[in-house]
Amino acid sequence: MNQQQLIQKIENSLHKGFIDQNKPVSATFKPKLLTNKHHESVLSTLLQELKTCKTFYFSVAFITEGGLATLKTMLYDLKQKGVKGRILTSTFLNFNQPKMFKELLKLDNVEVRLTGEKGFHAKGYIFEHEDYYSLIVGSSNLTDSALKANYEWNVFLTSLENGEIIQHFKNQFETAWDEGIVLTEEWIADYKQVHVLQPFVNTVSSNALELNTKYLTNSLAESLSIKPNKMQSVALEQLKELRATGAEKGLIISATGTGKTYLSAFDVRNFGPKKMLFIVHREQILKKAMQDYRKILGGHEEDFGILSGNSKEVNAKYLFATIQTVSKDNYLQQFAEDQFDYILIDEVHKAGADSYLKVINYFTPKFLLGMTATPERTDSFNIYELFDYNIAYEIRLQAALEEDMLCPFHYFGVLDYEKDGELIDDATELRNLVSYERVHHIIEKINYYGHSGDQVKGLIFCSRKDETYELSTALNREGLRTIALTGDSSQEEREDAIRKLENGELQYILTVDIFNEGIDIPFLNQIVMLRQTQSSIIFIQQLGRGLRKHDSKDYVTIIDFIGNYKNNYLIPIALSGDQSMNKDNVRRRTVNTDYISGVSTINFEEIAKKRIFDAINNTNLSTLKTLKEAYTEVKNRLGRIPTLHDFMTQNSLDPEVIIGYADNYYKFLLKINEDIPSLTDYEQSIITMVSKEFLNGKRIHEIILIESMLNNDSINKEDYIQKLQDFGTYVDEDTITSVENIFSLQFFVQTDIKKYGFKPIIENVNGNYQFNEEIQESLRDSNFRGYIEDIIKCAYIKNAKYDKTKAMTLYEKYSRKDACRLLNYTKNEEGTLNGGRVKDNVCPIFVNYHKNDDTTAKYLDEFLSNDLFQWCSTKKRTVDAKDISLIIHSAEKGITVHLFVKKHNGEGKDFYYLGPVTVDSQTATNEKLVDEDGEHKVVTMNMVLEQPVQYDVYHYLVEE
Incomplete structure (x- = not known):
């Protein structure tokens, strides 16, 4: 924009800020x-x-x-x-x-x-x-x-x-x-x-400066009675209520570092068992758990005992056992089946193993409690069924951060070492993983991003054993104090390394296949990830190693070296907890990380962020394997076949992803071999139509009409309009006609008409809307009706993110077909909406911002700023062309121009809606576009956006 335009915008913004708040201005300068x-x-x-x-x-x-x-x-x-x-x-x-x-x-x-x-x-x-x-x-x-x-x-x-x-x-x-x-x-x-x-003393008033609240512990506090924290108090009450129903089993799902062990000890104290058995998979965890229990339960030292490879104190009132030992026949048979009236299993997601099942099936306690941070499994074993689907309490990472139960973290996604244009990936040779250049790259990054506290106490997760040992040696050569630990390391070696890390003899422990879970090292102030993200579960387990609060640190630094891995897309999924497998959601979670609570932050270096975008674009997130795993997880949790609505309430798959894979949920259930009641071909056509066209919630009008007729055989137009008004959405005659065209199938192209069963879905009979006779008959079947009602529930939830007072919502994504429907086109004309076409005084402009790398054409579409866009027409156009002239003079002719932009074709068919624009007719210019076929006439013109593009969307779109 020129200087005069800039002056005007700033003047307007000051007018809004200091004279009249109702004055419309550019958000950039407001x-x-x-x-x-x-x-x-x-x-x-x-x-x-x-x-x-x-x-x-x-x-x-x-x-x-x-x-x-x-x-x-x-x-x-x-x-x-x-x-x-x-x-x-x-x-x-x-x-x-x-x-x-x-x-x-x-x-x-x-x-x-x-x-x-x-x-x-x-x-x-x-x-x-x-x-x-x-x-x-x-x-x-x-x-x-x-x-x-x-x-x-x-x-x-x-x-x-x-x-x-x-x-x-x-x-x-x-x-x-x-x-x-x-x-x-x-x-x-x-x-x-x-x-x-002269240390700082807080002698000034609280409004003079802010101090982070720190949880201080000392010998005096340790000697006082320990009280449950907020999470533990709620969980204890829910456990009490669960047992009051007669339940004999319960499952606690609680993020790492939120105090599961103390919680279980409080519950044991409340329960008052004659004998208790606590089962874990590692002796090191066992000792720490026993110490914590003694703080809560008190009593004599001989009341507490360990059953493991190194200890056989089987007569203790509170027995802490490793699964490896207690599951052996010669130890298990020493106990009567009802010897323990309270049994706890820590890290219970492992309980699908034969050793755990053997112990669980042997004992008959009055109450069995399972605890885990990650109940999800990939082997289809149903942990929830094992505990009679009794989830006593659940708190995940995001909620735990919000409740200030964990140590804040600052996550840094940094680019791994790159040599001659080649990034670290699955095929990288060991010599390159531990090369002088990569080692120095690692040291540079861990020094730059630093740590909280006086000296670094870090844990480095490597990709394989040989890298772990060689990298430790290489880092030691550079003056760091590190040690490598793998599954081959003994328990004594592990405990010795942790002790040395705590007292400063070591700076880092490097590991590959241990320390993902079940290890308590609260003083860790830096976690370094030098490996591919294999799963979001493991990612959260490793991140969780540093999330326990400790008085030696204010936060933990997480440094994640992002290489050329196909699974990079799992990073934003893991950090956000968004398991929808919706690519657009994953992109947004990478660009906008405000979802993380408290003072924690998520930061990606620009090039590292690009690697994640590449992974998202190049990966099919909705393979049958991926969808079936997510489906099984939800089914296991609920103990029944889930509905699409269940996926939403369980924060699992986005129903649109399922529909994108299989057209409708009925077909999906058949694909994964569920035994379900059959539907006729026409019934399948109807649920396909309702799923593909309305489930997304982009316009609620059709859903309200369907729902109205599910509850009544028919509804007249006036009552329908009243329902729309009661809902608070926009109503006009063109939109009502558009809805009628949708249900008569007149809107659709021939392939869709065939897919949706050829005949009108809803008919207007004497001023009343009603389903056709075949659908009316089908709706008497609760099975078919259930599919329709399920879609309606999902659509209402999805519609909540849209501005219901307008046809389209800023920064939401729409396809050309969506635009035809929402702009009330009589027919779906998506195939003709490439170069900007005026129809009924409306012109949607669709722009693919970054063209394919293999094109030689130098397209001239460009953001000049976040509220000014230079648009380039299709080839063989001049300013005098009739269609171009209409766009140039759209403002004076009363034509509304809408701008839709997507980053590139890797995003699929949907474009971000950037709102109405005003064409600056003075900037319309004949230009030349060059491609492999030579020079072509095109027209460029500037379009002023009604609202500047918000920060995260703008930078996502413009950056390569």
Whole structure:
């Protein structure tokens, strides 16, 4: 945009912010209050401004390592682009830690100075863009709590360079900067001495600064009675209620680090068994569990005993046994079947093994409790059935973070070492996995992203045994203190390594096939993943190793080296917990990571993010194997054949993925060999039509009509319109006619008409809508009716994300066929909507932003900014062509132009809806497009978006 347009936009934004809030303006320049509430954090705005700035200036009194961690990936990406910045901070109240200053020195593209200004308490962030400045100023220091979790007040403003406010801020900054001291290693060494002598004391009021709440434990606290935390209290009450129903079994599903062992000990104390048996798969876990139980239960030392390869204290009241030992006949037969009235099985997802089943089938306790963080299995064994489908309590990673039960984490998805354009993948030779270059790449990344606490205490997951041993040796050569542990390592070796890691003799343990689960190392402050993500279950297990709270750390750093693996798409699935297998959902979870709770953050380096997108595009997420595994998991959990609606309530497969695979759910159930009542061919056609056209919830009108006629044989048009109005959706005659065309099948092309059974689904008889006679007859069958009702339930849930007052919702995805239906076309004309065509004063424009790599055509479609798009017509067009002229002069002719954009063809048929646009007729120009066939005439013109494209969608679309 030119300077005058920019001035006008900023003037309008100031008018909205300070004179009239109802004035419509560009969201890019709109003043706003940033509070960390309502899904817009200070951090997300700060990252957005950093991404597009030429340089930046931060003036902040207080900085924490966690606050820096939230920006490190962005600052690394800016360094790759040559973007530099400056940070001015202080030693006010000695809040800033010496180690934090060392972290600042790692930022090669950031210059840091210390102000000597007394009482320096500034909190401002200035960003210089190409044509303007933006500013965040208010209450937020550079701490992870202030940027993402605390309730803050910060004003976001934009200004041209000559604006008085921005000049005032810049002048204040430059004055303090010129008088400041350059941050150096020598300065930090001197400050460290002062900091030790004068530690920070919180003598100021709570509104002066924010401090992270820390869970402190000491010998006094240990001697006091331990109380259940919030999760444990709820779970204990639910266990009590479960047993009150007569249940003899219960399952606890609880994220790693949330206190399952303490929970079970509290429940044992409540239950008061004469004898108890606690079963695990490793002796190391056994000892820790017994220690925890003694804290909760008290009693004499001889009440507690271990049954394992090394200990045979079988007479103890509270017996802790390894499954390997207790399942042996010579030990199992020592006990009467009813000897233990309370039995617990930890890591119970392993209970499908013969050894576990043997023990479970032998004993007859009054109550059997199973505990796991990950009940999902890939071998079809039904853990839920084993516990009579009694899920006493469930809390997963996201909820546990929200409840502040886990240590916050900062996840960094970084690019693995690349040599001559080749990334690490499944076929990489060992010599390349441990090459000098890769080892230094690993060291560079783990140093840059750092850790919380005085010294690193890390766990590195490798891809195979030989890499584990060789890499440990290579890292040791570079001065690190590491050890390799595998399944071949003895229990004593493992315990010794953990002890050395805790006391600082070691910095890292490298492992390949152990420590995924069932190991408690709460002091870990860095997890490094140097292996392919084989499954989201294992990913969460490994991430969970660092999520236990410990007073030596404020957060845990997760560094995930992303190579050229086909399973990279599992990373956003695992982090978000979104098991829908909907590709668009996975992409969105990669781009927008605001779903993570508290001060935790998820960060991907730009190139690493591209590897994930490549994996999503190149992978079929809906193979029969994948779908059947997810289906079996839900069926096992429920103990019956699930409905499509069940998949949604269980946070499993997106029903649209199932329909995309099999046309309808009935066909899917047949494909996986379920024995179900049969449907006629015509009934199958109907549920296919309702599934493929309406389940997505993009327009609710058809669903409301179907539901109305399920409850009544017919409904008149006036009552139908009233139901639409009662629902709160838009109603007009064109939309009602469109709905009628859909159900008469007049809208569809011939192949769809054949697929949907040839004849009208709903007829208008004397002003009343009613199903055709064959459907009316079929609806008397509860089986067929159930499929229809199931789809209706799903459609209502899906419709909730759409703006029901409009035909289309910003940033949701639509196909050309969807656009024809929602714009009330009489016929599906998706095949003709390639170059922009005006019909009934509406023109949808569809753009594939990144064309195929193999095309030689230099297409001219381009975002000039997030609210200005340059559109290129199809070939052999000039500004005088009738269809092009209509688009150019659309504003004066009352034609509404809608813009739809997708990143590339790898996304399938759907496009992001970016809203109505106004064509700037003055910019329409004849251009030339060159391809293998020569030069072609095309037309380009600028289109001004009604709303600027939101940050995450915009950058996802434009970046290669």
